[in-house]
Amino acid sequence: NAGVTQTPKFRILKIGQSMTLQCTQDMNHNYMYWYRQDPGMGLKLIYYSVGAGITDKGEVPNGYNVSRSTTEDFPLRLELAAPSQTSVYFCASSYLGQVPTGELFFGEGSRLTVL
Amino acid sequence: AQTVTQSQPEMSVQEAETVTLSCTYDTSESNYYLFWYKQPPSRQMILVIRQEAYKQQNATENRFSVNFQKAAKSFSLKISDSQLGDTAMYFCAFRQGAQKLVFGQGTRLTINP
Numbered sequence: 001n002a003g004v005t006q007t008p009k010f011r012i013l014k015i016g017q018s019m020t021l022q023c024t025q026d027m028n029h030n031y032m033y034w035y036r037q038d039p040g041m042g043l044k045l046i047y048y049s050v051g052a053g054i055t056d057k058g059e060v061p062n063g064y065n066v067s068r069s070t071t072e073d074f075p076l077r078l079e080l081a082a083p084s085q086t087s088v089y090f091c092a093s094s095y096l097g098q099v100p101t102g103e104l105f106f107g108e109g110s111r112l113t114v115l
Numbered sequence: 116a117q118t119v120t121q122s123q124p125e126m127s128v129q130e131a132e133t134v135t136l137s138c139t140y141d142t143s144e145s146n147y148y149l150f151w152y153k154q155p156p157s158r159q160m161i162l163v164i165r166q167e168a169y170k171q172q173n174a175t176e177n178r179f180s181v182n183f184q185k186a187a188k189s190f191s192l193k194i195s196d197s198q199l200g201d202t203a204m205y206f207c208a209f210r211q212g213a214q215k216l217v218f219g220q221g222t223r224l225t226i227n228p
Binding site for chain 1: 148150157158159160162165167206210215216218219220221
């Protein structure tokens with residue numbers, strides 16, 4: 001039972017480069033999320049999706065893009081990486097249906113450094 | 116907008132002691148969920164305990180229990196018989212219905228031998 005899987009776990013980028021963080025879940029959850037966690041801080045929502053084909057902005061969406069073509073996958077793309085995007089990124093999923101549990105299931109995180 | 120406040124940036128106790136982490140939140144709604152997540156040095160986010168606002172009974176999970184005061188909008192976490200493995204960042208989080216999970220800034224808990 002894999003749960004939420006993120007890749008890569010670590011990445012170093014140069015300023016101006018682009019990359020995609022991959023996220024996939026095998027729990028058939030309808031909701032998926034991307035959060036970032038800066039050192040010593042809580043998690044801030046970047047983007048989220050309520051189902052395939054539907055995405056929406058969170059608190060800190062600037063500099064990022066997402067897509068949700070399938071229920072399982074929710075990649076996060078960084079365009080023109082900047083040092084301010086150095087952070088740990090978490091993908092999460094949640095089921096909201098007739099009997100919602102409300103909790104989020106998290107991936108292990110991806111540490112991104114932009115130099 | 117909902118906000119979650121954890122007023123204790125750091126706490127430290129001796130092994131086997133009981134410790135309580137504080138959390139307050141702000142909402143005008145009556146139905147919502149509250150959570151405590153643990154983040155050990157491995158940085159994995161682990162659900163510790165969950166409370167549905169419509170339930171008056173405080174949730175418990177083994178050594179972990181909450182004191183949920185709905186009128187006061189308070190949701191504290193009590194860890195009994197603390198263990199070295201409880202050392203971690205603890206985040207309080209709030210969720211209303213289908214909306215996003217809002218996190219507090221975290222409390223760094225250290226359990227000393």
